[in-house]
Amino acid sequence: MSERPDQETPEEISPEEFTGLKTGGESGSAAGLPAVLMSAKHVFSVMGLQRGMKALLNLNQKGGIDCPGCAWPDPDDKRSPVAEYCENGAKAIAEESTTRKAGPEFFSSNSISELAQLYDHELGKSGRIAQPMYLPEGKQHYEEISWDDAFKVIAEELRGLASPDEAIFYTSGRTSNEAAFLYQLFVREYGTNNMPDCSNMCHESTGVALSETLGIGKGSVKLEDFYETEVIVIMGQNPGTNHPRMLTALQKAKRNGAIIISVNPLFETGLRAFKNPQEIRGLLGMSTDLTDHYLQVRINGDMALLQAIAKVLLEEEEAHPGKVLDHQFIREKTEGSAKYLQHLNTLSMDALVENCGIAEEKIREVVKAIRFKNKMIICWAMGLTQHKNSVDTIKEVVNLLLLKGSIGKSGAGTCPVRGHSNVQGDRTMGIYEKPSDTLLDNLEKVFGISPPREYGYDTVKSIEAMHQGKAKFFMGMGGNFLSATPDTHHTAEAMRKCNLTVHVSTKLNRSHLVHGKKALILPTLGRSDVDYKNGQQQFVSVENSTGVVHSSQGKLKPVSDKLLSEPEIICRMAQAVLPGSKINWAHFNVNYDHIRDAIEKCVPGFDDYNRRVRRGRGFYLPNCAREGNFDTDSGKANFTVSEISPIPLEKEEYLMMTIRSHDQYNTTIYGLNDRYRGIRNERRVVLMNREDMEEAGLENKTVVNLYNNHGGRSRIAHNFIALAYDIPRRMIATYFPEANVLVPHSSTAKYSNCPTSKSVVVRIQASAKQHQA
Template identity: 60%
Template sequence: MSENKSHHNPNAENPATFTDLKLSEPETYAAGKEAVLVSAEHILKAMNPVRGFKALNQLNAYDGFDCPSCAWPDPDDDRSAVAEYCENGAKAISEEATTKVIWEDFFALHSVEQLSKLDDYHIGKSGRIGRPMYLPENGTHYEPISWENAFKIIAEKLNGLNSPDEAIFYNSGRTSNEAAFLYQLFIREFGTNNMADCNNLCHRSSAIALEDTVGIGKGSTTLQDLYEAEAIIIIGQNPGTNHPRMLSALKKARENDALIIAVNPLKEAGLQNFTDPQSIAGILGREVTISNYYLQIRVNGDMALMQAIAKFWFQFEDENPGQVLDQKFITEETAGFEAFKKHIIEQDLDILSKKCGIPLDKIKEIAEKLKFKNKIVICWAMGLTQHKNSINTIKEAVNLLLMKGSIGKPGAGTFPVRGHSNVQGNTTMGINEKTEDWLLENIEKVYGFVPPKKDGFDAVDSITAMHKGDGKIFFGLGGNFLSATSDTKYTAKALQNCELTVHVSTKLNRSHLVTGKEALILPTYGRSDIVLENGKPQFISTENSTGVIQNSKGNLEPVSKQLLSETAIVCQMALEVLGDKTKVNWKSYNENYDLIRDDIEKVIPGFDNYNERVRLKAGFYLPNAAREGKFNTENSKANFSVSVADTLEVKENELIMITIRSHDQFNTTIYGMNDRYRGIKDERRVIFMNEKDMAKRGLKKLDVVDLFNYYGNVERVARKFLVIPYSIPEECCATYFPETNVLVPINSVGDGSNTPTSKSVIIEVKKSVD
């Protein structure tokens, strides 16, 4: 393969200089009037006030469009008349609805190599992509290309493969239900199940753990359950930054006397206090305390903490028979309880306390506060899902709920808080490299072709296949694959090994700059854009974290007339690639999205009367047996699990690093350079460390260090980071992603989920020598 000049700088990991870091004390509350001011600032920088107001007015409205940011659920019948969105939602709209557009003259002026030297923030701020662009073999600059010729290149390359399994398809959580359904349908008709998904990188562990224990790979709660809960435990989640609208729900729960316990290694503003920007009191600065208890747990000590709580509950049950545990529920609805009880009783509380880093008297106090409560919700995010033992840790959370009978009744249940806005919906639509008999049978019945039955590649396996040369074409429907995945240099080399890389995108990102021999960028609409097909307006639908299906219809004029919807891109690609061989009427789907939903109804359970119900004011809930107290497991019971509370051990010179988001960031999109809750402005190359760990290494605040990972005897390095003293347990540290994704080993993954262990990275910190 000839050398492509775009391959020199996969992640700008060795910047010549730092930016102008400004430090302040971390905040102790989230939101407030600052959130309003920042939201307005981002909107007005991106577009004129009229366009900005028009977009925000319809964001998460009943007749508007779904926020392209997180998957936090909208209230069913009590939406804010002021603004049913948060600061992050406003920032997301400023990114996708910007009137700054880049055309062929931009790409003619800037070579791929020049663009690759920018950091991710400045790449993303280039603007919306106005037309399809093509990077030819040995090319240095992207060139304009027609949609017709772009699809011809894709078809020629795909049809020239020795096997369909040499194609790698990836899907982002922004993709609508309609586009995702058609995407998996095309991929399977093409002949492979290689459909990597951003779910592989985040909540795959949740899905597997919940399927095994309660029979459905989704949470069992609704927003109303949060309001009615007696206790809410938030583990490994930072709602103030990642799901800010959750703070309003937590405020309401507190007003209803819920006990809220936060479990997180870092002291985060949004888990401490909340100043509601939609109330007069909030604007005046009045704070509402979010957490009654804040446990700064040692990284990966969550299972040990939960087992210690369980042991105290067994002791309390002995003292108060029938009052602490729900014995009726345990007897009638669960399996495996006796083995679980025996295992927990055998545990040493002092050892469990040491493993989790929480004093035993504090754990006992928490257990006592929960002793007589049986309406408990446990929420979690990637702080639980990105470890080697994530599946077992999530099963341990389920154990606590089963002890209390806290599943299948109001005010109780599991709540994995999903990140991207439709990542859960994409899985529902069949985006899954693991074959499921019912789905394949339904596809064959409805469409008349036999889908492949061999499991395909997930995200990590796709990278490995491309690295070995077994994956020759990469097609990404949304997302920023390179910056989202682990082991950046390894992943970059994998993409460079491809014959062709294709990205469907709204804006420029780093994945467009580290390419195969040839590359295509296919520009698409954002959620806020009006979509017309054959001159008729169309809407899409999404699924939120609580399993609600709702419609989404943009209201803004698109910034370019050369954009295609994701649905149209899939349909036109399928027509060009499959030609006369296809059994699917792609042309009709492209012209009328109702026809797509009619067929989703035939293939995917739970979508009866889809077109009718999706037009209801607040959409509709998908069936959720666990929510109803029924468990679709092999034994029709909710299953207790037995796991050993192993924790990460480090040598004297090592630290456990977790990758985190800045407050000015959503996933790989960098909105700005102000992580104001943590007091970090105008710099992202920082490492948050405990002051005792700094002293052991002779480090002072703002010392420049290099970070090393040696997993599997391979040296991985991220250079030039500034040391920031922070409230975090000893032997633990934190850095922003994607800057330190280079340190996450490609072959360090969760047991059973194959999810990168981005919250369990063992590193060494050394002073920079230059």
């Protein structure tokens, strides 16, 4: 008998009541004056004019506050003195730097079940958590607790476990380099490698694919490469909403003559046109057309499209010998080309066209435009990384770049666009369940500890370990684990089986309401908060998507004197848990320079860390692929051979992908509007092809339920409003995290174990609740 998901407790998901859908008024271009006005509204309404201006004028400036949003790189040289941020960056800083506080009286007045009735954006707007909070076993209200007592609760729990491997330590991508290094050091001295992080759920597929093919799991381009390139391909990414500052780079590339090709199942406003709010013409409503060729691919049709493009390039090479492919690069720098080219020749163009959903004439038109170009950048995000075949698809991206010799030269290379602002830096610091021997050897040499060598749990395996009772303690260093992970009800069941759950947080979120027998919330300073140690202001550092390490220093007065920085939380926790530690944790807490000195000794590429990070722009980490060298077994870049793997759909099934609205960043919901898609005041919507709706007998705005039965477990997402939208047949889109209840925890990408949130098979049925329509 399958499990029934309709018996969940209310804390697990946002309320399923509607908030009042309004549609229409889609924008034809991104940013412009509306973005400026929306930024001002979010910032000044919660921070006031003086505090808000101070935050904005320091955001993404050299020596200022690194944006807590995405990891798009800052310009190395000149930056706008007044607006080096985007609309979502302004929303992020407003969310973090609000003056509203959730004090002890807030928690005493609101029980867990009462807080569960709030929507996610309402939870966030309750204010900064102002003091440590503890939920004793069997209680419904969080209670204030002292920091010393909070660390004592953690120490008693961790020291009481039968094995360190019964503990799980999660990390969000907003954690600084300094905090991440200390966190992994503490966890490994404690005795486990159970360190899942948000990479496991987003770009893990990227790291696996690039490491195997190019010898480094990071992108190879700099921001300046966008200004020198001839072709930019954007795949599975919506920069207008998720990385708006990228639009400025695309605009500059376009003005310099680059061809831009966008590949996405939805026509996204931010890929069509851009009104630069830093220019007078942008504020006056004049936009720059960005995309030259828009390929509305079927969900999970990217590999077939890439192979079709490569196949036509081969034909063009035969027609124009020596002018299309870079034979010298292929011969001197790569391996496996003969096998790959032979594979392309065996592929059926008709089958590739059918699977990608792009007409052959359109594919040939694109190839004709790029055939003689040899400076190409391919960008991608989670539209490529969250499928069963994601690793192979990204390897296909590499194949195309290798054919053109577009790696290791200016204006060319790989560009995985990271989401969280320091997710790449956290992995560099050692936040990884599969640590390298080099890191472990260095930790042993520098600190005299014996770090465990066995691999730990990633995110999906952590959920299963908690669900099976193999893990009894969970700690989240930032983030909203419940809402970010797949299979929400299953994850909730797992969390509730823990003895203690601990969250280091700035704001209240859904994960605080789904807890172990006991729970702690440890409030931390944000990026924008000043942080003094012994009268000296400290700073932290982060790594962006292009491998630049730079500083971030808070400028605003914290809203409470009971907040601790993440490094201090880790140091004091380590002292409580490991009283006989060989590491001088108090030393790290006195001055963060000491942490960076330790990083320099343990992590390659951080030579002279303290001096170089104080330079305005920071410094680039070594990148073999950027330099045209490849740290693979052969010392060359590897072509690979992959087969397309279509996802079969029965008559009444659809392939669902989760997406983000313009009023959110990851699990943080700023509001209820998706301005560019013309959807306002509602998040419980499903975007469907109009012909599919007619065939299913659904009128526009019919209320439906979405469900599946993957692995014998019934999953249902209640009360979604079906909206006719321009999306390929049998494909649908829903917002994350509301639709995460449908993403099976057991459906993951091959090789990377990343949840397949972009290819979920579902069925749709009309709901009995139809008053919204």
